[in-house]
Amino acid sequence: MKFFIDTANLAQIKEANDLGILDGVTTNPSLMAQVGVKGDEAIMNHYKAICEIVDGDVSAEVFSTDFDGMIAEGQKLAAIHPNIVVKVPMTKDGVKAIKWFSDNNIKTNCTLVFSAGQAILAAKAGANYVSPFIGRIDDSSWDGMQLIAQIANIYAIQGFKTEILAASIRNALHIVKAAEAGADVCTCPLDSILGLLKHPLTDIGLAKFIEDAKKTQA
Ligand code: E4P
Numbered sequence: 001m002k003f004f005i006d007t008a009n010l011a012q013i014k015e016a017n018d019l020g021i022l023d024g025v026t027t028n029p030s031l032m033a034q035v036g037v038k039g040d041e042a043i044m045n046h047y048k049a050i051c052e053i054v055d056g057d058v059s060a061e062v063f064s065t066d067f068d069g070m071i072a073e074g075q076k077l078a079a080i081h082p083n084i085v086v087k088v089p090m091t092k093d094g095v096k097a098i099k100w101f102s103d104n105n106i107k108t109n110c111t112l113v114f115s116a117g118q119a120i121l122a123a124k125a126g127a128n129y130v131s132p133f134i135g136r137i138d139d140s141s142w143d144g145m146q147l148i149a150q151i152a153n154i155y156a157i158q159g160f161k162t163e164i165l166a167a168s169i170r171n172a173l174h175i176v177k178a179a180e181a182g183a184d185v186c187t188c189p190l191d192s193i194l195g196l197l198k199h200p201l202t203d204i205g206l207a208k209f210i211e212d213a214k215k216t217q218a
Contacts, residue, residue: 001179004057004187006169008035008046012190013053019193024056026131026167026187028087028111029063044080051081059109059129061087062097070097078106085109085128090118095125102126109165119151123160129185134178135168144168145177152182172196 002023005016008031016022027050037046047060058081062073070093074086078101085107088094094110101108102125109129110122114137122130132151134144151164165185166178172195178186 001183002056002163002185003193004059004165004185005193006031006167006187006189008032008037008050009190010035010046010049010053013050016190016193017054021193022054022056023185024058024083024085024187025050025054026059026087026109026165028061044076047077047080047084051083054083056083057085057107057129058083059085059087059111061111062089065089065091065093067093067096067100070094071100074101074106074108087111087131088127090122095121098122098125098127110162111167114147116147116150116154119162119164120154120158120160123155123158123162127162129163129165131165131167131187133168134166134174135170137168138170145174145181148178148181148183156182172198 003021004024004026005013006026008027013025037043050058060077062070064070064073077086078084086101087109088097089112090110098108098110107128109131110127111131113119113130113132119130132147137144148166163184165187166183167187169188169192172192175186175188175192
């Protein structure tokens with residue numbers, strides 16, 4: 001399973017990248033707003049800066065909601081760097097745009113996916129990634145992980161090549177469960193990635209090894 005970081009925060013992207021396990025980045029308009037990026041030029045420069053840190057796919061989301069707008073915006077985003085993946089919402093115009101981008105060799109990530117039906121449409125349109133929003137599904141008392149498993153099963157039966165990108169990850173357990181359910185990629189906040197490191201027995205074990213190591217010194 002590939003690891004993406006789900007943020008537009010350059011310091012956090014660098015910290016995750018320095019771990020050596022990062023395969024890419026996802027952003028969305030809310031994450032861009034959180035880091036205070038404003039205006040077309042600043043947005044383009046920010047994506048460029050992300051691409052300079054991480055050697056992997058970087059999802060950049062279109063703000064437009066109509067087909068023509070998405071195509072124009074997506075082309076501009078894709079021109080920033082070969083690793084840019086144009087993130088397109090799961091709407092009627094979005095599906096048409098994904099098909100257009102796919103026909104024109106521009107990579108896409110279909111976002112805001114909450115059902116298996118939507119995931120089938122994204123794959124049919126030729127999306128490189130489909131992003132089911134696990135956390136938001138769990139927030140409304142449905143089982144987000146069940147959706148990952150269902151999509152993985154359908155894609156395997158049908159031979160769809162679209163990669164399942166588990167999004168809206170809230171904690172380290174979500175990452176483990178997404179891996180188990182068959183996600184190809186998990187996009188996570190830095191805290192959830194670092195949460196995978198934690199186990200009290202590791203801390204206790206290390207403290208004991210350090211203590212005993214001192215006894216071996218002359
Ligand atoms: C990433 O591609 C998604 O936009 C993101 O994971 C959504 O996360 P949220 O539900 O925490 O906003």
